[in-house]
Amino acid sequence: xxxxxxxxxxxxxxxxxxxxxxxxxSAVFFAYKYRSHLMFWRSGFNxxxxxxxxxxxxxxxxxxxxxxxxALQKAAKFRDDDPMNPExxxxxxxxxxIVSESLLPRKFGAxxxxxxxxxxxxxxxxxxxxxxxxxxxxxxLGGKKALDDESRIMLAKASYYSDxxxxxxxxxxxxxxxxxxxxxxxxxxxxxxQTLVVNGAVQRGMDYLVKMNMKDSFxxxxxxxxxxxxxxxxDAISAYKEVISETSDSxxxxxASVNLGLLYYSQSLxxxxxxxxxxxxxxxxxxxELKAVMEKLFIELKDPAKAKLYASTENK
Numbered sequence: 001x002x003x004x005x006x007x008x009x010x011x012x013x014x015x016x017x018x019x020x021x022x023x024x025x026s027a028v029f030f031a032y033k034y035r036s037h038l039m040f041w042r043s044g045f046n047x048x049x050x051x052x053x054x055x056x057x058x059x060x061x062x063x064x065x066x067x068x069x070x071a072l073q074k075a076a077k078f079r080d081d082d083p084m085n086p087e088x089x090x091x092x093x094x095x096x097x098i099v100s101e102s103l104l105p106r107k108f109g110a111x112x113x114x115x116x117x118x119x120x121x122x123x124x125x126x127x128x129x130x131x132x133x134x135x136x137x138x139x140x141l142g143g144k145k146a147l148d149d150e151s152r153i154m155l156a157k158a159s160y161y162s163d164x165x166x167x168x169x170x171x172x173x174x175x176x177x178x179x180x181x182x183x184x185x186x187x188x189x190x191x192x193x194q195t196l197v198v199n200g201a202v203q204r205g206m207d208y209l210v211k212m213n214m215k216d217s218f219x220x221x222x223x224x225x226x227x228x229x230x231x232x233x234x235d236a237i238s239a240y241k242e243v244i245s246e247t248s249d250s251x252x253x254x255x256a257s258v259n260l261g262l263l264y265y266s267q268s269l270x271x272x273x274x275x276x277x278x279x280x281x282x283x284x285x286x287x288x289e290l291k292a293v294m295e296k297l298f299i300e301l302k303d304p305a306k307a308k309l310y311a312s313t314e315n316k
Contacts, residue, residue, distance in 0.1 A: 093131045
């Protein structure tokens with residue numbers, strides 16, 4: 001009896017050992033057979049992820065690795081090779097966003113302080129929409145935690161540029177950012193603040209700017225514009241005056257002066273508006289909107305001669 005038990009136990013151990021050896025052999029065989037594919041995936045994916053994480057949103061950063069289009073093609077292959085991996089879609093989303101944002105005539109901050117949202121080229125529009133869909137796919141595969149804060153700010157900006165979501169949904173995206181003080185890019189900071197302010201969270205936006213300690217002239221211009229957007233007009237006027245008196249940059253001075261003049265005009269302070277606007281908005285200006293404001297302004301000041309100078313051709 002003991003001999004039979006010992007033989008049976010020994011056979012079981014041998015069977016288990018053979019099974020383990022078979023599994024190890026199979027793993028080694030397949031790893032060796034597909035080693036080139038695995039190494040390409042790992043090194044390529046890590047390289048792309050590294051590029052996306054360190055890029056300053058400048059497509060020239062990709063030139064050494066074959067260019068941005070090459071990176072996009074590799075990202076597409078990664079999606080095809082591992083369609084259930086949320087990271088593959090996040091890399092594609094970030095690359096698509098970076099390409100599209102590079103096609104804009106100017107950065108978001110410049111659009112904000114000038115109160116003009118630039119029209120998108122068809123290529124930029126399709127790229128932003130692709131980025132949105134890739135981010136959403138990553139979220140569907142990996143849940144809410146799949147998107148880091150940078151992904152969320154990119155998703156929100158892409159939605160803003162392309163009008164993909166309404167303002168209240170864009171606000172929810174921005175509001176979901178866990179560590180706003182860790183936002184790396186200045187233009188993203190401006191976007192974060194603007195989204196808060198225009199959606200009613202004015203004090204929260206202004207407190208955030210204070211914490212970020214941004215003291216350059218353009219950032220101060222953003223602060224002034226944010227006060228104005230938040231209808232804190234007294235603070236906005238003071239902030240614009242500070243920018244005008246301190247900056248040596250002629251473009252920033254002009255933008256701050258025009259914004260201050262338009263703010264005075266909106267508050268029916270016509271004489272103050274004309275004093276600050278007239279040096280910067282000449283009758284030969286190509287800005288039809290500003291010329292229309294100047295015409296109305298001088299009508300209010302009962303100066304028909306100057307009003308006529310700014311009138312459109314059909315009104316003269």
